[in-house]
Amino acid sequence: MKSVTGQSSFTIRSTETDQNGQATLPALVGYMQEAAWDNTATMGISMYELLERGLTWILQRMRVEMFRYPKHRESVTVETWASGRERVFLHRDFRVYGADRELLGQATSVWLVMDMVKRQLVSVPDFITAIEVVPGHEPLPFAKGKLSSLEHVSYEQQMPVRWHDIDLNRHVTNTRYLQWVLETLPVEVLEKQQLSEIDIIFKAESTLGDTVAATAGPDEEANTFLHKLTSTETGKELVQAKTKFNKFESLGI
Template structure:
């Protein structure tokens, strides 16, 4: 029996902040990914372990809730643990704390395994299922159910996939999709409000040379936006998301 939780330490760098001096959400999600990677290394199920069997981890869904954004040079601890497992899903949770143990944010995520040769999802291999998942924390509520569909875009961006958008799996890294979704939000929202929650579903991969259309429109609920990222070449939906915003911190 192995405890599946661990903590990783980070310091918010100048390249990871917005004009307010606060860490951006893509930067914080990158911390979560790094903490998850370090945790899977200790469990013997890291991406490198899977790549030896021509498989890899892919993120299928994530919900992030932020209570306060850390500032430049602030030290944070990202705690993560495997919170559950199904036939093809691994659930992983996160909490972000500052040095005073103030809870800054939390997230739930769902991970799948992809066959790198066939580029198809597969059941969790024995390498993973042989590990008994013993959550070190109470699991956060899973992100599940359908998100509202964006019907008519208020605004669209056309984004060519460049070399530095591609990750170890040779497709667009998921934090880039998150960044593109947020970039499509109206400027007055970005300037006058702050993102408090995002839920994002990754439906298909995009490769070098593709062009991604990032579309956004207001939802029925106030200060809420619906997002859809799709392939210009195929029309296939790549990402669906919903963002919720609040007034700026004083």
């Protein structure tokens, strides 16, 4: 079997928008993951198929670029395809389109396979590697390399892990981590600037009852911030991220 490109359509709901009536990035990443689920289901390797074997998909890294955020009731189409494979790392790309094929954003991601019982990463099973990767489009540059470490903390919050933060894998869902990364920044940044890029690495699990310390600080590059999420229970670093913002004026908003 060969991999195929998937296409899923969504309409922005009011509960997925911010105070400007635009879709939030966590909502858009949620659409991407739903499109990935649809696409893998056509090849028999969706999360449900993996769970039947005691396995699951784990998102390890994602780099997103947004050119324009869709608004409430706007329809978008997410295209996604397997873009490559490196040892245990499976790459998947996304493009988000508006009306008339306007490219609103794009993303590249890295996925791993985890044993649900042992809570350990495993080699990619044969039933997945048997699928020949045929990229539907020119692959985006893989998300590779280290991010700069957060050395000087300017902003900090405590995020208790609650029931609705947990997903099917029984740990904090990655879109919640993404939300916490952004919410650590001061309101004046979120109000006056628009997130244009994020590179986020998911490094460890957090579960119900944990408390997450979310920290952030400016990077050397203008309008750019470094982020870190840490478990206060275990001391483990959960997430590392880098965000880049543009002023609303430059986006024509």
